[in-house]
Amino acid sequence: MPAKPHRTIRLKDYKPASHEIDSVDLDINLEPEKTRVTARLKMRPNPARETLADKLVLVGQGLELVEVKLSGRKLGAKDYAVTADSLTIKAVPEKPFTLEITTICNPQANKALTGLYRSRDMYCTQCEAEGFRRITYYLDRPDVLSIFTTRIEADAEAAPVLLSNGNLVESGKVGKTGRHYAIWHDPFKKPSYLFAMVAGKLAHIRDTFKTMSGRKVELRIYVEPGKEDRCGWAMDSLKRSMAWDERRWGREYDLDIFMIVAVSDFNMGAMENKGLNVFNDKLVLASPETATDGNFESIEAVIGHEYFHNWTGNRITCRDWFQLCLKEGLTVFRDQEFTADERSGTVERIAAVRGLRAAQFPEDAGPLAHPVRPSSYIEINNFYTATVYQKGAEVCRMLQTTLGLDGFRKGMDLYFERHDGEATTVEKFVACFEDACGVDLKQFMLWYSQAGTPELVCSLRYDTKSQTAELTVEQSLSPSPGQPKKKPYQIPLRMGLIGSNGQDIELQLEDGSEPRDGVIELTRAREKIRFKNVPSKPVASLLRGFSAPVNLTFDQSVEDLEFLMVHDSDLYNRWQAAQTYATRVIINSMKSAKATTQPGLELAMALRHTVSDESLEPAYRAQFMSLPSEPDLARQIRSNVDPAAIHEARDRVLKVVGQELAELLQQLYERNRAKGTYSPDAANAGKRSLRAAALSLLVRRGLPADITLAAKHFGEARNMTDQLTGLGLLADIAGPERTRALAAFEKQWSGDLLVMDKWFAVQAMSDLPDTAEQVEALLRHPLFSLHNPNKVRALIGSFAQANQLNFNRPDGKGYQLVVSSIIELDGFNPQVAARMLGAFRSWQTLEPGRRKLASKALETVRSHPGLSRDAYEIVTKMIGSEE
Ligand code: 0A1
Numbered sequence: 001m002p003a004k005p006h007r008t009i010r011l012k013d014y015k016p017a018s019h020e021i022d023s024v025d026l027d028i029n030l031e032p033e034k035t036r037v038t039a040r041l042k043m044r045p046n047p048a049r050e051t052l053a054d055k056l057v058l059v060g061q062g063l064e065l066v067e068v069k070l071s072g073r074k075l076g077a078k079d080y081a082v083t084a085d086s087l088t089i090k091a092v093p094e095k096p097f098t099l100e101i102t103t104i105c106n107p108q109a110n111k112a113l114t115g116l117y118r119s120r121d122m123y124c125t126q127c128e129a130e131g132f133r134r135i136t137y138y139l140d141r142p143d144v145l146s147i148f149t150t151r152i153e154a155d156a157e158a159a160p161v162l163l164s165n166g167n168l169v170e171s172g173k174v175g176k177t178g179r180h181y182a183i184w185h186d187p188f189k190k191p192s193y194l195f196a197m198v199a200g201k202l203a204h205i206r207d208t209f210k211t212m213s214g215r216k217v218e219l220r221i222y223v224e225p226g227k228e229d230r231c232g233w234a235m236d237s238l239k240r241s242m243a244w245d246e247r248r249w250g251r252e253y254d255l256d257i258f259m260i261v262a263v264s265d266f267n268m269g270a271m272e273n274k275g276l277n278v279f280n281d282k283l284v285l286a287s288p289e290t291a292t293d294g295n296f297e298s299i300e301a302v303i304g305h306e307y308f309h310n311w312t313g314n315r316i317t318c319r320d321w322f323q324l325c326l327k328e329g330l331t332v333f334r335d336q337e338f339t340a341d342e343r344s345g346t347v348e349r350i351a352a353v354r355g356l357r358a359a360q361f362p363e364d365a366g367p368l369a370h371p372v373r374p375s376s377y378i379e380i381n382n383f384y385t386a387t388v389y390q391k392g393a394e395v396c397r398m399l400q401t402t403l404g405l406d407g408f409r410k411g412m413d414l415y416f417e418r419h420d421g422e423a424t425t426v427e428k429f430v431a432c433f434e435d436a437c438g439v440d441l442k443q444f445m446l447w448y449s450q451a452g453t454p455e456l457v458c459s460l461r462y463d464t465k466s467q468t469a470e471l472t473v474e475q476s477l478s479p480s481p482g483q484p485k486k487k488p489y490q491i492p493l494r495m496g497l498i499g500s501n502g503q504d505i506e507l508q509l510e511d512g513s514e515p516r517d518g519v520i521e522l523t524r525a526r527e528k529i530r531f532k533n534v535p536s537k538p539v540a541s542l543l544r545g546f547s548a549p550v551n552l553t554f555d556q557s558v559e560d561l562e563f564l565m566v567h568d569s570d571l572y573n574r575w576q577a578a579q580t581y582a583t584r585v586i587i588n589s590m591k592s593a594k595a596t597t598q599p600g601l602e603l604a605m606a607l608r609h610t611v612s613d614e615s616l617e618p619a620y621r622a623q624f625m626s627l628p629s630e631p632d633l634a635r636q637i638r639s640n641v642d643p644a645a646i647h648e649a650r651d652r653v654l655k656v657v658g659q660e661l662a663e664l665l666q667q668l669y670e671r672n673r674a675k676g677t678y679s680p681d682a683a684n685a686g687k688r689s690l691r692a693a694a695l696s697l698l699v700r701r702g703l704p705a706d707i708t709l710a711a712k713h714f715g716e717a718r719n720m721t722d723q724l725t726g727l728g729l730l731a732d733i734a735g736p737e738r739t740r741a742l743a744a745f746e747k748q749w750s751g752d753l754l755v756m757d758k759w760f761a762v763q764a765m766s767d768l769p770d771t772a773e774q775v776e777a778l779l780r781h782p783l784f785s786l787h788n789p790n791k792v793r794a795l796i797g798s799f800a801q802a803n804q805l806n807f808n809r810p811d812g813k814g815y816q817l818v819v820s821s822i823i824e825l826d827g828f829n830p831q832v833a834a835r836m837l838g839a840f841r842s843w844q845t846l847e848p849g850r851r852k853l854a855s856k857a858l859e860t861v862r863s864h865p866g867l868s869r870d871a872y873e874i875v876t877k878m879i880g881s882e883e
């Protein structure tokens with residue numbers, strides 16, 4: 001029997017809270033197994049309430065209730081009712097009152113890593129989305145904003161550092177008890193999900209930042225003692241984030257101190273708690289020896305992301321969890337713009353689109369599809385998705401593309417002005433752009449309510465006589481769960497027409513007007529756009545910069561693609577043309593594996609021009625050479641997917657490309673050697689990535705010399721980027737070099753758990769045939785632990801989500817392995833378990849044999865007794881139940 005159904009929460013049922021909370025005084029008395037929390041809440045009926053305010057229902061979970069006082073009077077057992085997840089005070093006055101609640105919780109036993117828990121010896125909290133209710137009974141919802149004052153008391157030796165949101169107002173010893181305390185006050189109203197508290201033995205580095213109005217802000221990064229020397233990059237990223245938010249959006253920091261704490265056990269990447277960001281340590285700690293260029297870049301992006309939340313999320317928060325994209329989509333958009341400005345705009349755009357296509361497109365095409373603003377959920381933690389985050393960011397980007405940079409900025413300024421200090425909605429956000437720019441965005445709102453990736457089918461006709469080019473665009477949208485019929489979107493299509501000389505032709509519409517920045521606004525299911533004064537047959541470059549999150553079908557000849565790869569003034573679309581070309585070659589070679597003996601020859605020639613163009617950034621050329629991934633190809637094939645056939649065909653083509661370009665690749669490899677000491681900046685990282693891309697294609701040839709070169713790259717590496725590049729390549733090649741390299745890496749890094757995550761991941765991603773067995777063995781490795789989410793993601797996540805070949809092994813071994821780990825994990829950490837289940841999101845696109853095995857594996861999960869609400873929601877949607 002399936003697990004019992006759980007309650008569905010719906011957007012349309014939103015009702016304001018019964019009460020407001022003017023202030024919260026928390027007194028947290030830390031003990032590993034019995035932490036006593038007293039919450040003093042100053043409350044009053046909410047003027048916006050739709051129900052009577054004569055009783056009060058608070059939520060709470062896993063709490064032991066000690067005492068409740070209403071305006072100073074201790075309540076008797078008959079005055080309140082306690083259930084597994086609530087505390088109801090049966091009668092409260094319909095005027096301001098004080099409620100004092102004392103509860104006990106057990107941080108040591110909290111393995112779900114939400115609420116108050118312990119990571120190693122540290123105490124820390126994670127309250128988004130609904131963790132605060134595990135600390136005390138409360139109106140734990142984002143539209144209840146309050147002023148928090150937090151007193152923390154703990155053993156002075158076990159927890160010398162005591163932190164919470166806001167500014168420190170007092171600290172001292174508690175008599176002669178060996179305990180001490182600190183009192184923090186946050187002057188900004190906030191919802192409970194932004195509350196945080198950290199206590200433990202922590203070291204810190206510090207710096208200061210002078211804001212644009214001249215205020216001095218103290219900056220601190222707290223880490224496990226001994227790790228201080230790995231915090232420099234995070235601090236540098238923080239200061240650049242603060243400066244960028246001022247420069248680009250006019251947004252200044254508002255407290256006297258900004259703190260970041262790195263913790264080892266964390267369900268997600270990081271958390272934007274007001275003035276006290278808590279981070280997964282892998283997104284803080286970096287040194288050249290222990291972190292890759294990719295890690296450095298993620299640290300910069302996530303430090304930026306959490307910092308930018310201070311305005312988009314904290315100062316202006318969400319009315320309810322359905323509005324999650326209001327803070328997340330917007331903040332991802334902001335962090336992407338930050339990366340683009342700090343590094344290279346095109347390279348960032350390519351990376352963002354790769355990420356979107358890899359994570360969000362499959363979500364949108366499968367059983368977990370949901371709109372950027374979902375209309376229902378069972379467990380909100382399941383909605384921290386690629387759709388809410390990444391597609392949500394694309395929606396903001398489209399607004400910017402449609403309104404222009406200045407128009408978008410005006411709308412943002414109005415949003416900050418109108419809604420500062422509020423919990424608001426997507427409608428109110430979009431209204432700011434309508435009002436600031438005098439436009440109607442009604443149709444645009446569909447991007448928030450319809451799921452699925454639109455299909456754009458385009459064709460171009462040229463008429464020599466009238467010198468006109470006519471572009472026909474049809475948009476369509478397939479049904480998705482709960483949405484059988486869809487309406488056409490407003491889509492900003494950025495485009496160009498390129499003349500035979502390789503130059504862009506000035507776009508002139510029929511009425512003589514010129515589209516701004518080459519952007520055409522599509523609004524109908526089918527439309528024709530005519531361009532006049534086009535002197536000769538042009539080549540069209542459509543969806544420049546990926547101006548909308550759609551699938552584009554445009555029947556272009558190989559010659560046109562080759563032309564675009566060389567001439568398109570839009571570098572993003574040059575890259576896209578190469579991807580489209582390569583996809584076509586690989587898929588064709590699958591269809592006629594025998595007929596084409598050398599698939600990829602022409603592709604190699606076409607790549608050569610751009611790859612060897614020294615005027616282009618190395619990082620861009622590296623992206624240009626990174627041909628479509630196996631999941632990229634599976635997405636194009638769409639149904640009856642055979643991952644092994646894809647792997648084989650891709651391998652075959654890449655081998656030819658490696659052989660054909662060998663001389664050029666060797667040159668690139670030699671000439672881009674970094675000189676001097678390691679620097680993580682974009683230019684140096686770009687060189688390393690170009691060398692890595694060249695080496696990876698060379699190794700495809702499978703020659704003994706290539707394997708020696710990969711082993712040498714590994715052995716001579718002076719930084720983690722090069723070391724891991726070498727190890728990753730060797731991990732796919734059975735033989736003594738592989739064994740030696742893995743053993744050497746383990747020996748060198750077994751004392752560093754973060755670095756060991758890379759060792760687990762590299763093996764889990766191997767395409768060797770016994771990878772599933774290796775992963776199974778690694779689950780028993782002494783350094784592996786299901787209790788550490790980073791380890792779970794490194795081993796199980798990498799295998800299930802980044803190893804299409806072996807996860808989908810035709811005998812079902814991959815599925816079984818993953819499912820049994822997920823079931824065990826679900827017993828104590830449902831959030832991470834449910835996330836891992838996402839690996840099955842495309843199971844229905846597989847060929848029948850694998851589909852059957854995947855379905856069986858999912859059934860095993862569904863029928864597991866005691867399945868969490870988190871996993872239940874995902875698995876039932878995935879299978880398509882009666883729900
Ligand atoms: N708001 C965070 C994401 C986040 C969500 C839930 C968490 O707890 C399980 C933790 C972090 C962000 O966007 O960075």
Ligand code: ZN
Nearest residue numbers: 305309328331
């Ligand atoms: Zn965020």
